[in-house]
Structures are given as C-alpha cells and as structure tokens.
Amino acid sequence: MDKKLKNIKGLMAKHETSFYVYFEGIIKRQIDILLDNFPQFEFLYSIKTNPFQPIVDYVVSKGLGADAASAKEVFISHEAGLPYEKILYSTPGKTRKDIERTIDKAIIIADSYNELILINSIAKNLNTNIKVGLRVNPDFNMDGEKGISSKFGVDESTLINHREFFKSLTNIKIAGLHIHIKSQVLDYMKLYQYYENIFKLAEYCKDKLNWDIDFINFGGGLGLVYSLTNDAPLDIKTLGYKCNDLIEKCKNKLKARFIIETGRFVICEAGYYVTPITDIKESMGTKYLIVEKGLNGFLRPSIAELLASNIPEMEIKKSIEPLYTVKDAFEFLIPEGDANIFEKVSIVGSLCTATDIMVKDLLVPKADIGDYIVVTKAGSYSYSLSPLLFAGHELPLQFYIKQD
Ligand SMILES: Cc1ncc(COP(=O)(O)O)c(C=O)c1O
Missing domain, CATH: 2.40.37.10 (Lyase, Ornithine Decarboxylase; Chain A, domain 1)
Incomplete structure (x- = not known):
C-alpha cells in the first residue's frame, strides 16, 4: 500500500482535485488467479464495470474477451483490438440501429423472440447468415430453488414450444446460450451447482432443439470480499478444480467454448x-x-x-x-x-x-x-x-x- 499511497500523494500534489487511480499490478494479479485456476474456460471482461480504455486494453492484452452491454461497449471492445468472436453483445431492448451497427463486430446474444426476428430480418437484408446466442431465463436459481420472472432473456420453459420458430429463422442460427442471474456470489458450491445446471440446459437445447452449440456463456457471479467483518472469500481454487473436472466429464458430449463473464473480480480492488x-x-x-x-x-x-x-x-x-x-x-x-x-x-x-x-x-x-x-x-x-x-x-x- 505504501507505494500506492506514494503514487496517490504525487497525483494529488500535482492535480489538487478528485480522481480515480487504477493499479495494473492488481488487475494482473486478479486475471492471473482466473487463468491459473480455470484453464478450460475463456473469460470475458464486463465492460460496464469500468470501460476506461487503458483498463480494457490491458485486459485484452491478457487474453480476455468482452461482455458488451451496449453498442458503444462493442465499439470500445473492437477498438481495443478484439476480433468478432471475442465480443459478446448481450442486453435487453436492443434497437434496430444497435444491431445494424454491431452485427459485423460482435456475436449478438438475442434477448427475446422478437429480437431473434429482428436480427434475422437485418441479416436477410444484408444477404448474410450469422450465428447468434440466446439469453435464457432459467428454471433454476443459485439457491436450488425455481427460477423467477425476469426481464432478461426468454423463459426456459418456452423454448420447446418455439422449436419450429427456431427452424424458421432463415438467416441466423442459434449457436450459443447465455445465462446470468446473479453477481457477487461467495459460495463456491452455489456457483458450481449453477454451472452444472447450465450444462444440463445446454444438453437439452442440443438434444431437443437441435442447436449446434458453439459456446456456453455462464455469465458473471464471481464475488469479492467487501465486508471485512462479514464476508468469507470465494474459494476460487476449489471452484476452478471442480469446474475443470466438470468440463472433462462433459466435453465429449458438448464440444463448445466455455465462457465466464467477470467485472468486479478483475477491477474492483x-x-x-x-x-x-x-x-x-x-x-x-x-x-x-x-x-x-x-x-x-x-x-x-x-x-x-x-x-x-x-x-x-x-x-x-x-x-x-x-x-x-x-x-x-x-x-x-x-x-x-x-x-x-x-x-x-x-x-x-x-x-x-x-x-x-x-x-x-x-x-x-x-x-x-x-x-x-x-x-x-x-x-x-x-x-x-x-x-x-x-x-x-x-x-x-x-x-x-x-x-x-
Ligand atoms: C450479464 C452480466 N454479466 C456479467 C456481469 C458482471 O458481473 P460481476 O459483477 O459479477 O462481475 C453483469 C453485471 O451486472 C451482467 O449483467
């Protein structure tokens, strides 16, 4: 902390006004923890957490992709040098303009059946065929209970009735699943069981809906200690060990990219x-x-x-x-x-x-x-x-x- 305080003191003496300061060494430490413990996973940095360009540039240089929540965040990620397949654009309520401006820069995660129709029509107008993901509101939560109503994604229970609808989409193919239900989880077992449930859902989509699944995006959730008196740290080593074991067991059935999104874990501290x-x-x-x-x-x-x-x-x-x-x-x-x-x-x-x-x-x-x-x-x-x-x-x- 002493060295950091010296930096802070120097900046305050020079600028005499309020500022944020971010230390790359800590970002590196956090990313290395993820890369060391989850060798079978790809990570996306959630740009919304902190879109400051030097941070995005560094995170990208460490091999992370981007979880973009707006067209602007797609552009920030693109400018940082990320290729199309490493930018996943997911948010409810995208406009036609949002989709038209990003369709060649990011994998778009559709958030509703209406949006699938819109993306399909835009792809048709452009005379192209693209892969998209679909955000699903699952029938489960992280506490082993049933899911709840959500403005995000489409309800898991409605998927089967849309089998013919999925087939009718001429210019897009659903190639991935995106789920995110909670942030700041500190219980590794809850995260692990959630990942297991998502695997089961992905298998269901492959078997019952004939989706050719290229990627499973498990969303965010990796938590940090905020309250020094009440929080116990997430056991990231055990979580990583169990997740890699899970992938070893499942990867023959599902050959896909396994993706975790994270924002605060990387940049908060x-x-x-x-x-x-x-x-x-x-x-x-x-x-x-x-x-x-x-x-x-x-x-x-x-x-x-x-x-x-x-x-x-x-x-x-x-x-x-x-x-x-x-x-x-x-x-x-x-x-x-x-x-x-x-x-x-x-x-x-x-x-x-x-x-x-x-x-x-x-x-x-x-x-x-x-x-x-x-x-x-x-x-x-x-x-x-x-x-x-x-x-x-x-x-x-x-x-x-x-x-x-
Ligand atoms: C879809 C999605 N992914 C990832 C994140 C980042 O989550 P976290 O705060 O757990 O890093 C969020 C945060 O809101 C989110 O909405």
Missing part, C-alpha cells in the same frame, strides 16, 4: 477514489469533513449510507447489485491525518442535497483542510455508475498506473 477535504465544520455535536466530490464522484458509498440510515439493518437482506453490496464495503483512509488523534466524523460531499453523505460517524485520524480521503474498492461500478454531471462540477480525473 485495483481502483481507489481520491478526493480532497475542502472544509471542516461542526454542527450540533457532529464533525463534518466536506470533500470536493462525494456522491457525484463516487456514488456507491452514499447508497450504502442512505440504505443504512433509512432501513433497519435486519430488513436489508441482500445486495442490490451493482448499486449496493454491503454497508461496510469501503474503507476511508486519510493518509495525511494525525494518527495519534482519532476523531469521529461524517464525510460528506459539497452538493446541495442532504443525501450527499459518503459515510457517517467513522473514527479516523484527525484531518485538516487540504488533506485527502482515499476510498478503497473503487475500481468497479464507480466512475461509470456515478452522477458525475450533477450540479455542473468538473469530472473526476482518471489515472492508470502501469506495473513498472
């Missing part, structure tokens, strides 16, 4: 949000550190605080991804604070709304105006998920620190 303290005041017994950009720089801590302040702890039963994971997900460091004197403070932003609170009643080293706050776990769902334009403030800067 590599990012820090840094913002200077611009004022300090006391009001009715509470000490406030006012920072340059609170929720309009990094939204997620404020949502955690908002939920914690308004909903009894017992009632917040689960995370609301990607907006909220757990209450104590982030650490707030004040490297220049006086470590001999600790004070209870609320760290708040400068917006004209009382909800602009990053954290309440936190014990921190005594800080002065001009010191800066460093917030951890700011690599994922941070810059791209925050209302950066609110109240016309300058955008936070972004820096990427290479390993060397």
Whole structure:
C-alpha cells in the first residue's frame, strides 16, 4: 500500500482535485488467479464495470474477451483490438440501429423472440447468415430453488414450444446460450451447482432443439470480499478444480467454448477514489469533513449510507447489485491525518442535497483542510455508475498506473 499511497500523494500534489487511480499490478494479479485456476474456460471482461480504455486494453492484452452491454461497449471492445468472436453483445431492448451497427463486430446474444426476428430480418437484408446466442431465463436459481420472472432473456420453459420458430429463422442460427442471474456470489458450491445446471440446459437445447452449440456463456457471479467483518472469500481454487473436472466429464458430449463473464473480480480492488477535504465544520455535536466530490464522484458509498440510515439493518437482506453490496464495503483512509488523534466524523460531499453523505460517524485520524480521503474498492461500478454531471462540477480525473 505504501507505494500506492506514494503514487496517490504525487497525483494529488500535482492535480489538487478528485480522481480515480487504477493499479495494473492488481488487475494482473486478479486475471492471473482466473487463468491459473480455470484453464478450460475463456473469460470475458464486463465492460460496464469500468470501460476506461487503458483498463480494457490491458485486459485484452491478457487474453480476455468482452461482455458488451451496449453498442458503444462493442465499439470500445473492437477498438481495443478484439476480433468478432471475442465480443459478446448481450442486453435487453436492443434497437434496430444497435444491431445494424454491431452485427459485423460482435456475436449478438438475442434477448427475446422478437429480437431473434429482428436480427434475422437485418441479416436477410444484408444477404448474410450469422450465428447468434440466446439469453435464457432459467428454471433454476443459485439457491436450488425455481427460477423467477425476469426481464432478461426468454423463459426456459418456452423454448420447446418455439422449436419450429427456431427452424424458421432463415438467416441466423442459434449457436450459443447465455445465462446470468446473479453477481457477487461467495459460495463456491452455489456457483458450481449453477454451472452444472447450465450444462444440463445446454444438453437439452442440443438434444431437443437441435442447436449446434458453439459456446456456453455462464455469465458473471464471481464475488469479492467487501465486508471485512462479514464476508468469507470465494474459494476460487476449489471452484476452478471442480469446474475443470466438470468440463472433462462433459466435453465429449458438448464440444463448445466455455465462457465466464467477470467485472468486479478483475477491477474492483485495483481502483481507489481520491478526493480532497475542502472544509471542516461542526454542527450540533457532529464533525463534518466536506470533500470536493462525494456522491457525484463516487456514488456507491452514499447508497450504502442512505440504505443504512433509512432501513433497519435486519430488513436489508441482500445486495442490490451493482448499486449496493454491503454497508461496510469501503474503507476511508486519510493518509495525511494525525494518527495519534482519532476523531469521529461524517464525510460528506459539497452538493446541495442532504443525501450527499459518503459515510457517517467513522473514527479516523484527525484531518485538516487540504488533506485527502482515499476510498478503497473503487475500481468497479464507480466512475461509470456515478452522477458525475450533477450540479455542473468538473469530472473526476482518471489515472492508470502501469506495473513498472
Ligand atoms: C450479464 C452480466 N454479466 C456479467 C456481469 C458482471 O458481473 P460481476 O459483477 O459479477 O462481475 C453483469 C453485471 O451486472 C451482467 O449483467
């Protein structure tokens, strides 16, 4: 951390404003964990997690493909040098224009029967034949229960009745399956059983629907420790071992690309949000550190605080991804604070709304105006998920620190 803090201090001294900084060394560490433990799988980086181009470029240089959730994310992935078959474009509600602009750049994952018809008609107009995937809303969840209604994909139970419909699509062929039902899973057994269920579903699609399956995209879900008090880390070694075993058993029946999507696992811990303290005041017994950009720089801590302040702890039963994971997900460091004197403070932003609170009643080293706050776990769902334009403030800067 010392070396990183030195980088952060240097950047703050030079720019004197709020910024994100991403450390390539941590991205490398995370990608290497995946590549070492899942040799039979391909990984797609979920661009929405953090589309900053140097990050995408590095991730691509490590061999990952892209999980693109918009036409723009397809272009970002394409510009990073990814070939057609390594960009999978999946999201509900694609427009004709979205499809027309990306049809030669990415494998499109259709999200509905209507969309299959639309892609087919576009391919027909272009006088071409293409392979597409289909996102399926499965009949199972990750807790061994039945599936639920979803805006994503088509219900598994409706597939069989569309057998003739699939055959009628003249210019597209369904060559892959995409499923994603949950993020931030820390129980390896839940993920493993989910992967097993997806294999069974893929076999069903091959046998009963005659799909020629080229790829199975198992979606995201690999979780990280956010709460140091409550989360136990995902046992990635055991998960990898079991998954590779599963593939050994199944690969003769299904010769396909096995794909896992991941965003936060790769980038979350590599990012820090840094913002200077611009004022300090006391009001009715509470000490406030006012920072340059609170929720309009990094939204997620404020949502955690908002939920914690308004909903009894017992009632917040689960995370609301990607907006909220757990209450104590982030650490707030004040490297220049006086470590001999600790004070209870609320760290708040400068917006004209009382909800602009990053954290309440936190014990921190005594800080002065001009010191800066460093917030951890700011690599994922941070810059791209925050209302950066609110109240016309300058955008936070972004820096990427290479390993060397
Ligand atoms: C379809 C899909 N794949 C992958 C991801 C990334 O998941 P994670 O946050 O588990 O990295 C998401 C996140 O929303 C998603 O919607």
